[in-house]
Amino acid sequence: MKRKINLLPFIFIALFIFLLNWYTLSGLLVISTSKFLIPVFWMSIAGISGAFIYVLLQFGRKKEVDFLFTSITHTVLILLTAELVLSLSLFLGDGYRLFSGSSRSLYWVEFSFLLFTFTVLLFIYGMIFGKYKYRVIRHVLYFDDLPEAFDGFKIAQISDVHAGSFNNPKAIQRGIDLINQQQADLFVFTGDLVNNRAEEIKPWMPYFSQIRAPYGQFSILGNHDYGDYVQWTSEAEKSENLRQLKQYHAELGFNLLLDSHTLIHKGQQHLFLAGVENWGVGFGQRGDLKKAMFGAENNDFKILLSHDPTHWEAEVKTFAPKIHLTLAGHTHGMQFGIEAFGLKWSPVKYRYAHWAGIKEENGRTLNINRGFGFLGFSGRIGIWPEITILELRRKS
Secondary structure, three states: OOOOOOOHHHHHHHHHHHHHHHHHHHHHHHHOOOOOHHHHHHHHHHHHHHHHHHHHHHHHHHOOOOHHHHHHHHHHHHHHHHHHHHHHHHHHHHHHHHHHOOOOOHHHHHHHHHHHHHHHHHHHHHHHOHHHOOEEEEEEEEEOOOOHHHOOEEEEEEOOOOHHHOOOHHHHHHHHHHHHHOOOOEEEEEOOOOOOOHHHHHHHHHHHOOOOOOOOEEEEOOHHHHOOOOOOOOHHHHHHHHHHHHHHHHHHOOEEOOOEEEEEEEOOEEEEEEEOOOEOOOOOEOOOHHHHHOOOOOOOOEEEEOOOHHHHHHOHHHOOOOOOEEEEOOOHHHHEOEEEOOEEEOHHHHOOOOOOEEEEEOOEEEEEOOOOOOOOOOOOEOOOOEEEEEEEEEOO
16 A cells, blocks of 8 residues: 655645745845846746756665755755845845835845845855864863873864765865874764765775874764665675774774773773763664673763763763763754854754753763764854864862
């Protein structure tokens, strides 16, 4: 029996897009009276819409992202976002016009199209420059029970490399150099080395293999590393892909922690460092926290690597024995938002209440890294790629 498709949501989306474009055209008609404007406008919209539907149908068949798919979907994303900004501005102007009884102001319409242009340029900036605009974010964290030998110990964290999205070797080298310049004691990578396939990291291995820290480099897997989002000819092929990815971690000098732990020794004292396989609400729950923490003593200072921050919310922050510090990634800060002038906002907040930076609760601390790479949208706007430096301090 064939599955019935509910067409109502698609009808509402199509109607919304039509009205959005009609409203955009109404603004253009204030600026230009060319007889060619209306047919050219609607022919352009029809052409873009047709191309978008085509690449969606193709993507549904092959489950792979190619240049054509990326180009058209990004064009649609940019234009829709810019039209929304434009329409909001026009709507405010029209609201004032209804109360004042005046006609549409040419100056206000021109201002609205300046906002449209600014939005398009902002997206272009994010796609060309923003996705490689690496920044170092530093946190000093204080703990009562940090071993004295580790007072001042520095951990460098990156997450969500998504190597299959990279296209600029010089920019990647700049990011790697920035990591090494921090001279951290320990390096950790918190998952999603690739988008889907292990082979994506191969061109970039000479770069990421340069990362070194005196007390080692440790890593975990993220939801994309398991190959769940592409079609495989067999389960054996999918399993081989995962095996190969784990081998690449080793060749990079990254020690994978798969529901396991290690001790980081300094003098006569140590840190308990554990890592779990991916565990996330809606993204697979493979990780076994109890297995990873087996053998931990109550007086051990414990650090956990767990890709998805929903794991911390669901299990880690109440786990016994106490896990002092959890390092996660996954959200990317949605690669879009604003963090300036005291503001911190991204649409991702509607999925994750805490989506970046430090959170403390129940005597436990969580850090969410904004990601080193990018996925889906080939850029970043306002939420720049992050290298985190966490300095551990003992409360005096």
